[in-house]
Every structure is written in structure tokens, then in C-alpha cells.
Amino acid sequence: MDFYDLDLSDNTLDALDDMNFTTCTPVQEKCIPPILDGYDVLGVAQTGTGKTAAYLLPILSMLDDGGFPKDAINCVIMSPTRELAQQIDQAMQGFSYYMPDVNSVAIYGGNDGNRYEQEYKSLKMGADVVIATPGRLISHITMGNVDFSRVSFFVLDEADRMLDMGFSEDIMNIAKLLPDTCQTIMYSATMPTKIEELAKSLLKDPVIVKLSVSKPAEKIKQSAYVCHENQKQKVLKEIFKSHEQQRVIIFSCSKVKVKEINRALKSYGFNCGEMHSDLSQAERDEVMYSFKSGQTDILVATDIVARGIDIDDISMVINYDVPHDVEDYVHRIGRTARANRDGCAITLVRGREVGDFMKIEKFLERTIEKLPLPKHIGTPPEYKETKNPSRRHSGKRNNGSKNSSRRRNGNGNNKRSTRPKGNSRKPKTASNNKKENK
Numbered sequence: 001m002d003f004y005d006l007d008l009s010d011n012t013l014d015a016l017d018d019m020n021f022t023t024c025t026p027v028q029e030k031c032i033p034p035i036l037d038g039y040d041v042l043g044v045a046q047t048g049t050g051k052t053a054a055y056l057l058p059i060l061s062m063l064d065d066g067g068f069p070k071d072a073i074n075c076v077i078m079s080p081t082r083e084l085a086q087q088i089d090q091a092m093q094g095f096s097y098y099m100p101d102v103n104s105v106a107i108y109g110g111n112d113g114n115r116y117e118q119e120y121k122s123l124k125m126g127a128d129v130v131i132a133t134p135g136r137l138i139s140h141i142t143m144g145n146v147d148f149s150r151v152s153f154f155v156l157d158e159a160d161r162m163l164d165m166g167f168s169e170d171i172m173n174i175a176k177l178l179p180d181t182c183q184t185i186m187y188s189a190t191m192p193t194k195i196e197e198l199a200k201s202l203l204k205d206p207v208i209v210k211l212s213v214s215k216p217a218e219k220i221k222q223s224a225y226v227c228h229e230n231q232k233q234k235v236l237k238e239i240f241k242s243h244e245q246q247r248v249i250i251f252s253c254s255k256v257k258v259k260e261i262n263r264a265l266k267s268y269g270f271n272c273g274e275m276h277s278d279l280s281q282a283e284r285d286e287v288m289y290s291f292k293s294g295q296t297d298i299l300v301a302t303d304i305v306a307r308g309i310d311i312d313d314i315s316m317v318i319n320y321d322v323p324h325d326v327e328d329y330v331h332r333i334g335r336t337a338r339a340n341r342d343g344c345a346i347t348l349v350r351g352r353e354v355g356d357f358m359k360i361e362k363f364l365e366r367t368i369e370k371l372p373l374p375k376h377i378g379t380p381p382e383y384k385e386t387k388n389p390s391r392r393h394s395g396k397r398n399n400g401s402k403n404s405s406r407r408r409n410g411n412g413n414n415k416r417s418t419r420p421k422g423n424s425r426k427p428k429t430a431s432n433n434k435k436e437n438k
Contacts, residue, residue: 001029003057007036009064011098012057019094025050030209032058035185040206042199043187046330049211051157051187052091059153060092063128064099071126072150076178078171079133080161081304082108082281083288088131088157104129109136110281120145134162134170141177148177153185156202160188160195168198175202190327215364216330216345219337223369224347224357226380232320232348233264234377239318239346245270247315248298251332253324255302261320262300272298275305306331316344322353326363346371351381358385 001024003016016022024032027045034041035058045051059075068074079085089106096102105122107130123130123145130137140146154175156162162171184202188195191210199206216222225235236250252258255276262274273287273296290296292311299305306328314336323329329347336343347368349357361368373380 006032007061008032008057009061011064012061012095015095015097016057018097021053025054027051027209027211028054028057030211031055031185031207034207035059035183036062038183040183040203041185041209042203042206043185043209043211044189044191044195045187045209045211046189046327046334052088053095055155055157055185055187056088056091056095059129059155060096060099060102063102064096068128068152069126069150070101073123073126073128073130073146073148074151075129075153075155076137076148076151076174077129077131077155077157078137078162078174079108079131080158080165080167082110082133082284083304084158085131085133092129092131102128104131107132107136107140108281109133109139110279110284134167134174137174138170141174146177148174149179151178151182154178154182154202156184156186156198158189159186159198160190160192163194163198168194171198172201189331190325216333217337217343219341220333220343220345222333222345222347222364223371224349225371225373226349226351226354226383227373227377228381229350231373231377231380232350233261235348235373236261236265236318236320237268238374238377240270243316243344246294246297247313248318249305249314249316249335250298250300250318250320251306251323252300252302253321257320258300258302265298265300270298271296272300275299275301277302277304303328303332306335311335311338313341314338314343316346319345319347322347322349322356322360324356326360329360349383354381354383355385 002022003013003024004022006024008016027043027049031041031043031051031054035055041055043051043054055077062068063074077088079088085106085108089104092104096104103122105119105127107119107123119136119140120143123140126147137146156171162168184204184206186199186203186206227235250261252261255278258274258276262272265272273290275284275287279287287296287299291299303323317333317336319329319332323332333343333345336345347357357368370383
């Protein structure tokens with residue numbers, strides 16, 4: 001479907017023209033119409049499918065059409081991480097370029113008092129769109145800085161990640177402050193029981209859009225080393241003997257191990273940096289800028305950069321630990337082979353993780369090549385599932401409950417009023433060049 005086929009405002013379409021976005025992704029095609037019609041929406045689709053535009057475009061279009069209070073917060077978008085909040089804010093600036101009356105503020109922790117004061121002023125003045133991480137927004141709510149009584153749109157982006165990070169209680173406390181007429185939109189990469197329960201609590205008669213988890217790009221060359229935990233650093237050194245040491249991300253499941261890996265690589269003389277939740281916002285920004293600009297060759301990170309971080313030229317992804325589930329594996333290795341480039345993904349599998357890796361192979365419907373360990377590293381464990389696989393603890397909280405209803409317009413109808421069709425836009429012709437929207 002073409003964006004011109006949707007009932008988006010002229011200013012929204014003009015911004016899309018400038019960004020060379022013409023064709024909808026599947027999640028955009030299926031989610032934008034019901035959002036424009038005022039329905040609550042639950043979208044289940046993995047990262048990289050265009051979910052941000054799938055909710056920003058219809059919301060901005062409706063704000064642009066008018067009819068919303070100028071001195072109130074009209075939309076609240078929740079993000080699990082600062083990095084994703086920043087990227088949503090950047091997308092917001094691009095999509096709203098021709099909407100000078102629509103303003104936004106990004107709210108996230110890890111910054112100084114001046115930034116907090118700026119957030120406070122924006123909240124008090126009634127920013128149209130508030131993009132926030134749960135913890136920081138709760139801080140402002142506790143200080144009495146927020147009035148959500150006239151919010152029309154509530155968006156939960158990457159809801160499964162927020163629940164995994166323990167934000168369930170914060171989300172419910174925020175949702176309780178919203179009016180019953182608020183339209184709620186929720187996106188998740190997975191659909192476990194906890195997400196179903198949250199959806200029942202927050203959404204009223206939602207339109208449900210489910211897109212199956214995609215297989216990794218064919219251009220990603222996947223392989224694995226089966227090794228003991230104490231052999232992994234030696235394997236890393238061996239990998240970098242035969243692979244270029246630039247534009248590489250190494251993923252680990254814990255920030256403690258990220259720090260250990262980074263220290264070890266630095267001691268070997270590698271140009272690397274680390275990314276995890278213990279860093280301040282200024283430190284995170286510096287690390288990401290250094291990596292994106294090529295000043296740092298190797299980034300060692302937790303899953304904080306597995307989703308929502310848009311870097312197109314990653315040459316290799318190394319899973320130092322086997323990811324928690326199939327979706328995490330797909331998200332991690334999906335950082336490479338983007339924009340039709342080639343890429344390489346290598347996973348280090350210790351004995352107790354074999355069962356988890358076998359599940360990944362089953363999902364992929366293929367056997368991933370097992371590379372032999374060099375003799376000087378030692379003997380690897382057998383590639384067979386153990387009887388007592390490692391247990392993983394998520395530390396998740398229970399969900400609360402709250403119902404919200406779809407937004408209604410001033411006439412009490414469920415669907416938004418159709419905007420007047422003018423002749424200000426040039427008709428779409430077959431000769432128009434179309435570029436795939438990523």
C-alpha cells in the first residue's frame with residue numbers, strides 16, 4: 001500500500017515525500033487505518049518492521065488536523081530505554097517537519113539538572129507529544145509536574161521489553177492517570193502471557209495485528225563455536241585473527257560480563273567500548289557516537305542495543321552468550337546485513353546453553369555450522385542437550401488492571417471525522433519513483 005492511499009494529512013505526506021517514504025511496510029499498512037479510525041491497537045511485530053512510523057504517522061496526522069487542546073499533553077509514548085526514546089524523538093522531528101504547531105519533548109534519566117528543568121517546563125506548558133522512559137516520567141509525576149487529564153493517545157513501544165525490565169507497576173500507575181477516553185496503542189515483539197494480560201488491562205476492543213517473527217536475513221552468514229566458558233576469550237582472539245576488527249558488536253547477557261569482556265579486549269590491544277545500563281546518559285551518548293563515527297571498532301554491549309538502535313554498516317555480530325530466546329537471537333544478529341549488505345554472526349555456545357541453541361536452530365529450520373576449536377584452545381564440550389539446562393530468572397512483576405476506551409470525536413462517533421479533501425496535492429502517477437520504506 002502507498003502512503004497516499006491512507007487518510008493522512010497533507011503536511012504528513014509532504015514530510016514523507018522529503019524522506020523518500022512512499023510504500024508502507026506490512027505493519028504500517030495494517031495498523032495506520034484502525035488508529036486513524038480511533039481504535040485501540042495491539043501490534044505484534046519484531047523490531048525493524050517500521051513500528052515507530054506505524055503509530056507516529058497517524059497520531060501526528062490527527063494532531064495536525066486539529067481539534068485538540070493547545071495547552072495540554074495530547075500524546076504519551078512510553079519507551080523501555082533512553083536510546084529508543086531518543087530515536088523516537090528524532091523520527092518525530094522528521095515526520096512533524098511541516099507542523100510547527102505540534103511540539104514534543106523526550107524525557108529520560110541519566111542527565112543533569114538543567115535537562116530536568118527543561119523537561120519540567122515542557123510538561124507544564126503542555127507539549128503535544130511526550131516521549132518518556134517509565135522511571136523518569138514517574139519522577140515527574142511524583143513531583144506533581146504532569147497533568148494527564150486530557151491525554152488522547154497512549155503508546156507503549158516494545159511493551160515486552162518494558163515488562164522484562166520490571167516496569168509493569170510503573171506502566172499501570174501511569175495508565176491510571178489517563179482519561180477513560182484515551183486511545184491506547186501497544187506494540188510488542190513477542191506475545192507471551194504477560195503481554196496478553198497487559199493488553200486486557202489497558203486496551204478496549206482492540207484491533208490485533210500479528211506479524212510472524214521473520215527469519216534472519218539470508219545475507220547473514222551464521223556459525224557457532226561450542227566451547228567452555230573459560231575458553232570464550234581465547235575464541236574471541238581467534239575470531240579477530242581471521243575477521244576484520246571494525247564495525248563489530250559483541251553481545252552478552254549481563255553487564256558484569258560486558259565489563260569483563262571489554263577489559264580483556266583492551267588488554268589484548270583491541271579498540272573497543274562498552275554499553276550497558278550502569279553508564280550515565282552522557283557516557284552512553286559518547287560511546288554510541290564514538291562507535292557510529294568509526295572511532296571505536298568493537299562495541300561490547302548488553303541487549304540494550306539489540307533493538308531499536310539503527311546502525312546500518314555492522315560487519316559482524318558475536319553472541320558471547322546464547323540469547324535468552326529466539327526473538328532475542330533474531331534481534332541481535334539483525335544488527336548486521338542491514339540495507340542489503342553482507343554480514344556475519346557467530347555464537348559462542350557453552351555446554352549448558354546447547355539446549356537453548358538447539359531451539360534457535362529448530363526455529364530457523366536449519367543447522368548452524370559449528371566451527372572447530374583450534375587445538376591450542378583445548379577440547380570443546382559435546383554438542384548435546386544436558387538433562388539440567390540452565391535456568392533463567394526474569395524478575396518480572398505482576399500486572400495491575402485498568403480499562404481504557406477508544407477515543408471518540410466531538411460527535412460521539414467511534415471514527416474520526418473525515419478531513420476535507422482539497423486539491424493542494426499533486427495526483428500520484430505511475431511514473432512516480434517509489435523507494436522502499438525501511
